[in-house]
Amino acid sequence: MNIATTRGLNGGNALPTQAKKWARLLEVPYIERQGNGSLQAIKDAYNLDGILVATKNGPQLFSDEGILFYHPGMAVLRLQKIFQGEQDNFVAACELKLGSRILDATLGFASDAAIASYVVGNDGLVQGLEASKPLWFLVTEGLQHYVSDEPLLDQALRRIKTKWTEAGIYLKTLASDSFDVVYFDPMFKYPVKLSSNMKPLRPMAYTEPLVRATLTEALRVAPLVVVKERTPRVLRDLGINELLGSKYSKVKYGILRRKANETT
Numbered sequence: 001m002n003i004a005t006t007r008g009l010n011g012g013n014a015l016p017t018q019a020k021k022w023a024r025l026l027e028v029p030y031i032e033r034q035g036n037g038s039l040q041a042i043k044d045a046y047n048l049d050g051i052l053v054a055t056k057n058g059p060q061l062f063s064d065e066g067i068l069f070y071h072p073g074m075a076v077l078r079l080q081k082i083f084q085g086e087q088d089n090f091v092a093a094c095e096l097k098l099g100s101r102i103l104d105a106t107l108g109f110a111s112d113a114a115i116a117s118y119v120v121g122n123d124g125l126v127q128g129l130e131a132s133k134p135l136w137f138l139v140t141e142g143l144q145h146y147v148s149d150e151p152l153l154d155q156a157l158r159r160i161k162t163k164w165t166e167a168g169i170y171l172k173t174l175a176s177d178s179f180d181v182v183y184f185d186p187m188f189k190y191p192v193k194l195s196s197n198m199k200p201l202r203p204m205a206y207t208e209p210l211v212r213a214t215l216t217e218a219l220r221v222a223p224l225v226v227v228k229e230r231t232p233r234v235l236r237d238l239g240i241n242e243l244l245g246s247k248y249s250k251v252k253y254g255i256l257r258r259k260a261n262e263t264t
């Protein structure tokens with residue numbers, strides 16, 4: 001993916017310094033922005049997929065689908081429902097409880113990871129993997145700095161550990177039983193046309209489909225593997241037959257369990 005950094009408008013000298021620092025960290029070019037020059041003009045001139053912009057509100061990612069900046073999204077509403085005692089299907093499918101260790105292999109905007117982090121608490125572990133370098137950076141910064149109206153959510157965000165890597169590659173480096181559960185929420189093969197929240201993420205996201213070999217590796221790393229999907233055929237093709245989900249939603253959580261005779 002071809003990306004570069006530049007400064008936002010109206011932020012003084014701190015912004016170019018910040019953008020240069022990020023460029024060094026991410027090993028991508030820093031592009032000098034002439035006056036109030038448009039981001040689209042820079043993107044076209046340098047043939048970029050996206051531009052990481054240092055703004056006074058933190059990093060923002062500009063692409064053909066618009067501007068992306070970190071926000072906890074649906075995690076806020078989901079957390080309120082958990083406070084009210086409602087079941088969260090992701091938590092139920094992953095069998096999360098205080099102290100659980102979960103590897104979120106497809107971090108994205110970390111809404112699921114935020115919920116997981118709240119549920120597993122201080123003694124648990126949430127590690128998130130993200131294959132897209134700009135998304136990993138944007139979300140990692142957001143998890144460290146975002147301030148919501150709910151201190152318990154902010155504490156949960158700060159506890160999430162992130163890593164820029166592709167899941168299939170990273171799983172191979174992990175010892176058996178390093179986690180209690182590995183979770184996958186890959187980009188849907190057939191995007192939901194009306195779903196606007198994933199739209200700006202798509203041009204920046206890693207979109208290769210999940211393959212069986214990765215699930216086999218995940219089942220070595222944890223005895224429970226959960227895959228979120230909205231097309232049942234995709235889950236069946238991956239050899240997953242146990243499903244959990246609401247009858248009101250197409251989204252299902254496919255569950256794979258290590259068999260008793262499978263050694264680690």
Ligand SMILES: C[S@@+](CC[C@H](N)C(=O)[O-])C[C@H]1O[C@@H](n2cnc3c(N)ncnc32)[C@H](O)[C@@H]1O
Pocket residue numbers: 105106107108109110111112113129130131132135165166167168185186187188204205206207208
């Ligand atoms: C649908 S989003 C995940 C949304 C996330 N569950 C949330 O709550 O915000 C999928 C994300 O996983 C990343 N991704 C997809 N496949 C991956 C893989 N094999 N390894 C690491 N990251 C992956 C994509 O770049 C994208 O950011």
